[in-house]
Amino acid sequence: MKLEIQGVNKHYRSVHAVRDFTLDLGSGVLGLLGPNGAGKSTLMRMLATVTKPSSGTIRLDGSDVVASPDALRRTLGYLPQDFGIYPHLSAVEFLEYIGALKGVPRRLLRTRIGDLLEALNLHDVRSRALGGFSGGMRQRVGIAQALLNDPHLLIVDEPTAGLDPEERVRLRSLLAEMASNRIIIFSTHICSDVESIAARIAIVDRGMLLAYDDASRLARGRASLEEAYLNVVATARERAA
């Protein structure tokens, strides 16, 4: 699989949210690091075909995602940063709903929902109304819906928000297991979330790609990836100033 992002820009009136973003991705986990407001979520929304770039192209295995988004949508898993649920539906009902929209065959969907609820430790509460779920449980439902169609491209925006340490580890393991034959874009501003599982790290600030490399190479000469990340962002801001 190959995802090519070429010269992508996104404007919202006077705000230039993403600037001339270019990146080629293959299978594996990409850690997208950046401070709040860096443009990560806007980039994710464009990659997930929710919104269109103001300019530039996004291609998946050669086909233009912006012009024909439906082909990607069939194989896409997307967990937005802020997402809501229907509080009066149960976890199973909500997942059945999203599964039907994704076109997952009915029989396969049932099995898939069962497996995901088990893997994400939600099986015992599968029939309970989502309105009564804790933040972490809701987040896991969000992760489950993203994985329903066994996506080739998985985009997760701050997926560890609200998860306890045990659940974070469980999620990281799950994503690492899946990474061999698909592209996973993992956006976060917490370096430890991606340090262990991301093959490559992209650092973004003010809509621009500042660095793109292996985690180990980025952290070379620094105490940690976090320090390297802070240094890259600070240097770019100094230059801009």
Place this chain on the structure above:
Amino acid sequence: MIDLRAIAAVARADFHERTRRYQYLAAIVVTIVAGTLLLPGRNAGYETFLIDGYRGIYNSAWTGATFALLAALLLSLLGFYNVKSAVARDRDTHTGEIVAATPVSRFDYAMGKASSNFGVLGSMAAVLFLVAIVMQFVRGESAAFDLRQIAFPFVLVVAPALALTASVALLFEVLPWLRGGFGNVVYFFGWIAALVWTFDGRALGVPWWRDPLGGNLILRQVWSSLTAIDPHAKPSSIEIGAGEAARRLFVFHGFAWSGADVAGRLAWLVVSLALVALAALLFDRFAKPARSAVRGTRGDLAFRWRIAAERWSRPLTDCVFRGNFGALVLAELRLLLGGLSFWWYLVAAGLFAAQFAVDTKTQSLVVGLAWIWPMLQWSQLGTRESVFATEQLIYPTVHPIRRQFVAQWLAGVVLALATAGGSLIHLTLAGNHSGVEGIVAGAFFVPTLALACGSLSGTTRLFEIVYLLLWYAGPMNRTTFDFTQGAYAPGYAIASCILFAAALAARRVRLAIA
């Protein structure tokens, strides 16, 4: 290609989400109670449907005609406000972003949402249908029961009217400028205009395209049956919701549906489908980011509220700890008016000036106009905390009821007094004390009504529809509902006290469960 499974999934999830709420249960209870009132007893002192003083005896045909006519009218108005939230829910909760990233087509999504709208409205119509059957036996004027005479008007008149309502609600939701409170006002006046266009003061037939709700179809058949008994009966005297008892009774033998009648009603189903297709075409598929992500979408009312809420947080904190209640009221007023454009103030100023220009007899009308203008500001009262999920921030402040809640209410009162200020000065100078009392009572009543509706429902819509109905019946038509008249001031003062108590109770409950 149309994906029926996707349509069904959207419709089912949305329908379940709505019908499992307590508000839906409350709506069903209200529907049942309202249904029992549609067929009043002989000593009730009112009638729901008269033609030239005639009322049909309560057989199945008349029961079906009355219930179908009133169900089509009531559900097309009140039901619209009830169901106009299907897309908004997905937009506000960000579920829409997940939906947008799936292969579901715009039409399938729109069709699913419209089907859910229709399902909710249809369930209320089904309740009315069952109540109609029960009420025929309860009133006992005719023992002959014919299910078809009750069922057919529901199927041929009510169902297409509800399909139209469902699709118009969806269309309003996908158009940014009709999405919020302004759309609610537009629909209200559109609905009134449609009724005037349909009935035109006569029970004579109009072509199908002038009868979207099917009301004229019913009236025409009833009148045709009546003229067989009394050739002098006037088709111009139709009363829906009459305040007096029927002078005469007659037997309505039922509907005779012609092929053209049925085709005309089916045509409205096609129109509804076309409106769904149009909504799908205009639907942005949640491409615009959530309201918190982008600044500067001035047309988005919800976004402006959010900005206002952000502005509000600073002065509120200061006021609470300094104990300056006046500053808190001022902060609430600032929040109430936050984000309004220059043009809003210009129109308000024009209405203010007009209050000096007209004579004292026309003051009620001008004040009425001046008080429809800030309706969307008042509708925020009592709802902001739930709309912006700021309960957890507001409720732990010092004396959230005694200070913040009262300050919010007073800000609404100040706005009412300010917008009717021209009349207050004019009437005071003219020595018209009764007029002044009327406006002052109204200035307390309207924001109190808003606060009560907002606190009880947690949404702006309840106030918007109740107030529009009251405003239309009152200041615009000068009935006893005119809350600007001095003669009714004591009644509206008492009503304000009751509403304030209700609002207070609702806020206390919210505080307790927060």
